[in-house]
Amino acid sequence: xxxxxxxxxxxxxxxxxxxxxxxxxxxxxxxxxxxxxxxxxxxxxxxxxxxxxxxxxxxxxxxxxxxxxxxxxxxxxxxxxxxxxxxxxxxxxxxxxxxxxxxxxxxxxxxxxxxxxxxxxxxxxxxxxxxxxxxxxxxxxxxxxxxxxxxxxxxxxxxxxxxxxxxxxxxxxxxxxxxxxxxxxxxxxxxxxxxxxxxxxxxxxxxxxxxxxxxxxxxxxxxxxxxxxxxxxxxxxxxxxxxxxxxxxxxxxxxxxxxxxxxxxxxxxxxxxxxxxxxxxxxxxxxxxxxxxxxxxxxxxxxxxxxxxxxxxxxxxxxxxxxxxxxxxxxxxxxxxxxxxxxxxxxxxxxxxxxxxxxxxxxxxxxxxxxxxxxxxxxxxxxxxxxxxxxxxxxxxxxxxxxxxxxxxxxxxxxxxxxxxxxxxxxxxxxxxxxxxxxxxxxxxxxxxxxxxxxxxxxxxxxxxxxxxxxxxxxxxxxxxxxxxxxxxxxxxxxxxxxxxxxxxxxxxxxxxxxxxxxxxxxxxxxxxxxxxxxxxxxxxxxxxxxxxxxxxxxxxxxxxxxxxxxxxxxxxxxxxxxxxxxxxxxxxxxxxxxxxxxxxxxxxxxxxxxxxxxxxxxxxxxxxxxxxxxxxxxxxxxxxxxxxxxxxxxxxxxxxxxxxxxxxxxxxxxxxxxxxxxxxxxxxxxxxxxxxxxxxxxxxxxxxxxxxxxxxxxxxxxxxxxxxxxxxxxxxxxxxxxxxxxxxxxxxxxxxxxxxxxxxxxxxxxxxxxxxxxxxxxxxxxxxxxxxxxxxxxxxxxxxxxxxxxxxxxxxxxxxxxxxxxxxxxxxxxxxxxxxxxxxxxxxxxxxxxxxxxxxxxxxxxxxxxxxxxxxxxxxxxxxxxxxxxxxxxxxxxxxxxxxxxxxxxxxxxxxxxxxxxxxxxxxxxxxxxxxxxxxxxxxxxxxxxxx
Numbered sequence: 001x002x003x004x005x006x007x008x009x010x011x012x013x014x015x016x017x018x019x020x021x022x023x024x025x026x027x028x029x030x031x032x033x034x035x036x037x038x039x040x041x042x043x044x045x046x047x048x049x050x051x052x053x054x055x056x057x058x059x060x061x062x063x064x065x066x067x068x069x070x071x072x073x074x075x076x077x078x079x080x081x082x083x084x085x086x087x088x089x090x091x092x093x094x095x096x097x098x099x100x101x102x103x104x105x106x107x108x109x110x111x112x113x114x115x116x117x118x119x120x121x122x123x124x125x126x127x128x129x130x131x132x133x134x135x136x137x138x139x140x141x142x143x144x145x146x147x148x149x150x151x152x153x154x155x156x157x158x159x160x161x162x163x164x165x166x167x168x169x170x171x172x173x174x175x176x177x178x179x180x181x182x183x184x185x186x187x188x189x190x191x192x193x194x195x196x197x198x199x200x201x202x203x204x205x206x207x208x209x210x211x212x213x214x215x216x217x218x219x220x221x222x223x224x225x226x227x228x229x230x231x232x233x234x235x236x237x238x239x240x241x242x243x244x245x246x247x248x249x250x251x252x253x254x255x256x257x258x259x260x261x262x263x264x265x266x267x268x269x270x271x272x273x274x275x276x277x278x279x280x281x282x283x284x285x286x287x288x289x290x291x292x293x294x295x296x297x298x299x300x301x302x303x304x305x306x307x308x309x310x311x312x313x314x315x316x317x318x319x320x321x322x323x324x325x326x327x328x329x330x331x332x333x334x335x336x337x338x339x340x341x342x343x344x345x346x347x348x349x350x351x352x353x354x355x356x357x358x359x360x361x362x363x364x365x366x367x368x369x370x371x372x373x374x375x376x377x378x379x380x381x382x383x384x385x386x387x388x389x390x391x392x393x394x395x396x397x398x399x400x401x402x403x404x405x406x407x408x409x410x411x412x413x414x415x416x417x418x419x420x421x422x423x424x425x426x427x428x429x430x431x432x433x434x435x436x437x438x439x440x441x442x443x444x445x446x447x448x449x450x451x452x453x454x455x456x457x458x459x460x461x462x463x464x465x466x467x468x469x470x471x472x473x474x475x476x477x478x479x480x481x482x483x484x485x486x487x488x489x490x491x492x493x494x495x496x497x498x499x500x501x502x503x504x505x506x507x508x509x510x511x512x513x514x515x516x517x518x519x520x521x522x523x524x525x526x527x528x529x530x531x532x533x534x535x536x537x538x539x540x541x542x543x544x545x546x547x548x549x550x551x552x553x554x555x556x557x558x559x560x561x562x563x564x565x566x567x568x569x570x571x572x573x574x575x576x577x578x579x580x581x582x583x584x585x586x587x588x589x590x591x592x593x594x595x596x597x598x599x600x601x602x603x604x605x606x607x608x609x610x611x612x613x614x615x616x617x618x619x620x621x622x623x624x625x626x627x628x629x630x631x632x633x634x635x636x637x638x639x640x641x642x643x644x645x646x647x648x649x650x651x652x653x654x655x656x657x658x659x660x661x662x663x664x665x666x667x668x669x670x671x672x673x674x675x676x677x678x679x680x681x682x683x684x685x686x687x688x689x690x691x692x693x694x695x696x697x698x699x700x701x702x703x704x705x706x707x708x709x710x711x712x713x714x715x716x717x718x719x720x721x722x723x724x725x726x727x728x729x730x731x732x733x734x735x736x737x738x739x740x741x742x743x744x745x746x747x748x749x750x751x752x753x754x755x756x757x758x759x760x761x762x763x764x765x766x767x768x769x770x771x772x773x774x775x776x777x778x779x780x781x782x783x784x785x786x787x788x789x790x791x792x793x794x795x796x797x798x799x800x801x802x803x804x805x806x807x808x809x810x811x812x813x814x815x816x817x818x819x820x821x822x823x824x825x826x827x828x829x830x831x832x833x834x835x836x837x838x839x840x841x842x843x844x845x846x847x848x849x850x851x852x853x854x855x856x857x858x859x860x861x862x863x864x865x866x867x868x869x870x871x872x873x874x875x876x877x878x879x880x881x882x883x884x885x886x887x888x889x890x891x892x893x894x895x896x897x898x899x900x901x902x903x904x905x906x907x908x909x910x911x912x913x914x915x916x917x918x919x920x921x922x923x924x925x926x927x928x929x930x931x932x933x934x935x936x937x938x939x940x941x942x943x944x945x946x947x948x949x
Contacts, residue, residue: 008540014213019231020317026171032171033152037054037153065086070146071119072123073116074119080350082349083348098546100548108558112561113598114371124136133150153173154168159356164239165237213225213229218540219539223544231346232349233342238337240299242336248291251286253732254625254732257318259319260317268286270318271285272287272291272316274287274288274594290605292597292627293314294597301726303725304356307597308351309351309352310349318339320337321337346556363714375710375845377589377841379811381664382412383409383692384663385399385403385410388418390415391432393435393439397442403809407689409693410448414453414527423490437519437521447809447813449524450524455490456496457496457535460492460494467495470507471495475497488537489535496533497569499562499568500558500561504550508570512570512573526570526574543555563599564592568601568602574589590603600632604635606636606665607637609642609643612641621735622735623637624636624737628715633662639667642667642669644672649752651688652691653749656748660717660739660748677689697803701802701803704834707836716740717739718737719734721733723762729762742799743796744770744793746794755786760782761780768797774928796824797825799831801824802820802822802833820888829895833855835853844873848868849871851941853865860947862945862948890930891930893923902917903915906938906947919934
């Protein structure tokens with residue numbers, strides 16, 4: 001299990017301990033926040049308010065100047081940025097003759113933000129502000145308001161006159177200002193018989209304990225801290241909100257727990273510090289591989305959120321209360337409240353505030369800033385088969401053949417680090433992978449792809465061209481002295497690629513050229529692992545914080561960004577592996593372990609090194625859901641568990657759950673037994689194959705959901721609170737998933753020996769079992785039989801979703817297959833849904849090469865409408881898809897008056913074409929009816945209607 005001694009607790013992290021103590025001190029009645037906004041400095045122009053916050057230093061007349069900017073954006077989002085004037089101007093002295101930058105790190109936005117920053121033309125100062133405050137109206141129709149208190153400084157964000165979010169309501173704002181290190185004289189020794197003199201009183205509020213101000217040791221490593229203490233802290237309160245979500249990645253519940261102790265709660269804050277955590281534990285706020293500092297708060301019919309744009313180590317405390325608001329609030333009545341305390345080691349205070357009011361609004365606004373998920377190639381959302389490691393190229397070919405032999409669908413075979421020659425990336429082991437080009441070609445014959453791993457550590461070895469070029473061109477991360485950093489990882493002694501450097505990225509792109517990465521082909525894609533970065537002999541299994549990156553920024557400033565810069569560089573490299581691909585690039589596929597806000601633009605992620613145990617299967621569901629609502633929906637977990645050998649029952653149940661992960665990959669450790677589905681034997685192989693075939697049948701629905709995510713930021717799999725924001729009883733439910741806006745609801749079995757599940761319905765609509773049309777209705781919990789061969793999957797009334805029912809070995813072989821439309825009706829006889837199609841690999845869809853249809857059922861008629869935007873390639877693509885048709889329409893819950901009908905009328909492009917046979921099967925014993933129309937001869941790319949009345 002995880003070695004806790006390798007990772008810090010808050011008490012072992014100097015800045016976290018100091019800020020927690022600061023919060024404890026602020027709870028006393030005599031506390032006054034030492035921060036005030038000087039009203040004489042306030043200016044407002046072009047949707048932006050600027051001023052100077054003054055920090056009073058206890059027992060000194062000095063005041064530290066902290067420039068603040070509050071930007072009101074056209075999207076309705078507000079941004080609050082606080083800097084430190086002395087560091088901003090470089091008016092400080094670094095210790096140890098350090099080459100590090102003097103400023104607080106201010107480039108996180110350059111990596112994380114891609115849009116949504118246009119200033120609001122309608123934002124304006126309000127004349128309604130009380131004395132001692134400044135008020136700004138902004139947002140849609142001026143319904144948002146920011147009330148800025150001067151002394152002490154605080155901000156209250158309102159929507160429709162009701163306070164939603166408060167900054168510094170508890171007075172925990174804390175920016176550790178720069179000060180020179182004063183070497184204290186050695187303590188005097190007492191003469192014999194005399195007492196020691198009393199120590200001098202502290203000179204400012206933080207000097208209670210200076211032991212971690214100037215250097216800090218942990219695990220045999222010492223951090224030199226050339227800038228001294230520079231942490232930031234701020235409390236963010238959500239009055240009236242009981243539930244908060246987000247801030248992945250943690251193996252925790254979806255609704256975040258409180259972190260100050262108590263039954264069932266945590267004693268430690270949630271930590272965001274990308275780390276290689278071996279065999280991580282569950283139900284823990286401990287840091288994992290990625291960090292997204294985005295949090296949502298939700299109550300009945302209202303969602304708000306904040307994004308803490310900071311790439312340094314960050315801790316978040318959460319406290320929930322039902323007491324009256326404290327003395328710093330601006331007239332807020334007592335109510336239930338969630339209070340959070342955000343603490344980062346360095347950088348700016350840079351907070352974005354989202355006022356909703358729906359989960360969809362908040363996630364969309366966040367996505368406007370950081371970008372929406374990439375639209376992947378279609379193969380990437382199918383089934384991936386991986387282990388550490390397939391041992392030879394012949395082994396890979398054999399596995400590929402056996403998937404074919406047993407008719408088990410699979411799209412991608414993966415190679416872990418053992419394919420390389422002595423862990424040297426961009427090479428092949430000449431003894432075990434002597435013909436990689438043939439291996440790729442054999443896999444491609446089945447329409448399949450391959451993924452090879454490339455990590456950021458580069459082996460130090462004589463004659464290895466990659467490391468020699470890295471050293472010659474100075475493209476590696478540097479140590480505090482400015483020399484290329486050396487540490488230990490899989491290859492042994494290694495250097496680390498510094499992808500913050502634009503020149504490094506250009507060099508990295510060249511390494512992936514077909515001429516340079518020989519043995520790979522057009523069906524080769526990349527997996528970036530260990531990019532936290534993982535350093536086996538480093539502090540907390542990562543690199544020292546006083547290492548230096550491009551621009552002389554310390555690693556402490558950029559740690560959580562590091563993984564994203566690396567997988568971004570790989571994404572760019574895959575866009576142009578040859579001159580021909582530069583002209584007509586294909587969408588890259590990159591998997592990353594480490595991530596930050598914005599990673600969704602160029603990669604998928606998975607939840608890392610989980611265990612082959614039932615609790616790990618259960619934990620994967622809230623983890624994947626949390627990624628989705630945090631703007632990173634292309635997420636999954638290792639199916640079967642990475643460490644250990646799952647029972648056949650567990651493996652089967654995990655495939656059934658994995659069929660509803662957006663990223664669906666089976667993976668296993670090198671020491672585990674082989675567990676490809678065809679090795680499971682009866683009945684397990686057949687049941688696993690059925691789960692895989694369900695995934696492949698629903699690929700059109702999944703691809704349509706990915707398209708929606710790529711243009712709106714919407715999660716692909718959704719928790720109950722997102723789908724039913726009014727349903728208070730369901731806000732904490734995190735063990736079941738809705739697939740996009742399709743009405744498909746699944747609850748995987750995650751308990752050994754279970755024969756049933758209790759699934760929760762958040763509304764009173766009719767739900768049908770996907771397989772036998774059993775009816776479930778009524779808000780609340782329903783017990784459903786779930787033997788081993790049963791996937792619990794319900795269909796909510798009012799939806800239409802597409803699928804493809806012909807069994808194929810890979811998604812590439814399905815490209816021109818016909819479609820089935822499933823129409824799910826309730827008492828009102830209405831339903832709607834969408835289908836999005838493109839070529840599944842190129843960027844031609846950006847020029848209109850796609851089909852986007854909306855299906856509507858009402859008044860007994862099903863019709864198809866074009867909702868796409870025409871581009872220069874639209875006509876060409878529609879013509880290419882001319883032979884692709886709807887081969888079947890299934891209506892679930894068709895009304896009884898259809899029972900005597902045998903025909904439907906089909907019209908194409910507004911003209912009646914013919915009557916087509918219809919079969920009505922009446923539902924019995926609590927099941928819905930089924931109506932089937934076979935081969936209505938409707939082309940998928942044209943307008944048509946089918947009349948059932």
